[in-house]
Amino acid sequence: NAGVMQNPRHLVRRRGQEARLRCSPMKGHSHVYWYRQLPEEGLKFMVYLQKENIIDESGMPKERFSAEFPKEGPSILRIQQVVRGDSAAYFCASSPTGNTIYFGEGSWLTVV
Amino acid sequence: QQQVKQSPQSLIVQKGGISIINCAYENTAFDYFPWYQQFPGKGPALLIAIRPDVSEKKEGRFTISFNKSAKQFSLHIMDSQPGDSATYFCAASMEETSGSRLTFGEGTQLTVNP
Numbered sequence: 001n002a003g004v005m006q007n008p009r010h011l012v013r014r015r016g017q018e019a020r021l022r023c024s025p026m027k028g029h030s031h032v033y034w035y036r037q038l039p040e041e042g043l044k045f046m047v048y049l050q051k052e053n054i055i056d057e058s059g060m061p062k063e064r065f066s067a068e069f070p071k072e073g074p075s076i077l078r079i080q081q082v083v084r085g086d087s088a089a090y091f092c093a094s095s096p097t098g099n100t101i102y103f104g105e106g107s108w109l110t111v112v
Numbered sequence: 113q114q115q116v117k118q119s120p121q122s123l124i125v126q127k128g129g130i131s132i133i134n135c136a137y138e139n140t141a142f143d144y145f146p147w148y149q150q151f152p153g154k155g156p157a158l159l160i161a162i163r164p165d166v167s168e169k170k171e172g173r174f175t176i177s178f179n180k181s182a183k184q185f186s187l188h189i190m191d192s193q194p195g196d197s198a199t200y201f202c203a204a205s206m207e208e209t210s211g212s213r214l215t216f217g218e219g220t221q222l223t224v225n226p
Contacts, residue, residue, distance in 0.1 A: 004155075033213065033214075035214075035216075041218065041219075042118075042201055042216040042217060042218045042219045043156065043201065043214075043216045044216070045213050045214065045215070048213050056213060091155050091156070100146075100158065100161070101158075101214065102158065103148075103155035103156045103157070104155050105154060105155045106153075106154070106155050
């Protein structure tokens with residue numbers, strides 16, 4: 001768990017602001033995943049990225065959400081014009097290849 | 113067809129007892145079935161995982177039982193301890209077509225009383 005680094009751990013945004021969440025995968029991992037966990041619910045897949053490529057974004061809301069994993073630097077999940085319903089824990093996970101994925105500690109977004 | 117159904121939603125057992133959590137899936141293309149443990153305020157941690165070519169896998173006090181024909185799998189925690197109190201999620205994925213994209217169950221909140 002400790003190997004996947006997410007920041008910030010907690011973020012408070014007012015409605016209409018932008019939230020930017022960062023994820024550094026474990027060393028040697030080139031696959032990054034973002035999941036969202038709403039209060040008292042399970043984790044829902046959002047997006048799967050490899051370096052410079054979005055492989056599967058079928059779980060991403062069509063508007064306001066975007067993700068990237070540049071050649072250099074962390075993966076970024078960006079939420080524009082946040083609304084109260086965006087309040088959730090956002091988890092990043094990484095894998096070298098194959099099924100075994102490792103989650104970070106999460107970023108808790110609160111929209112006020 | 114992508115759903116994974118998990119039960120019970122919550123479970124209370126006494127210390128030393130057996131905790132059993134069940135999951136069912138629809139998509140026969142799933143080929144990897146992990147269980148994750150999550151403590152409050154933390155990320156999910158991989159506990160144990162199984163592939164459909166075996167019917168059971170054991171690691172310490174944790175055992176996965178897998179029934180391919182019934183499309184069900186379960187987690188058994190033997191000699192449950194208060195430190196096992198956490199939320200447990202089953203999941204499933206299709207490695208070949210979706211990498212490690214996991215479909216999660218809704219979670220089971222386990223409480224082990226001392």
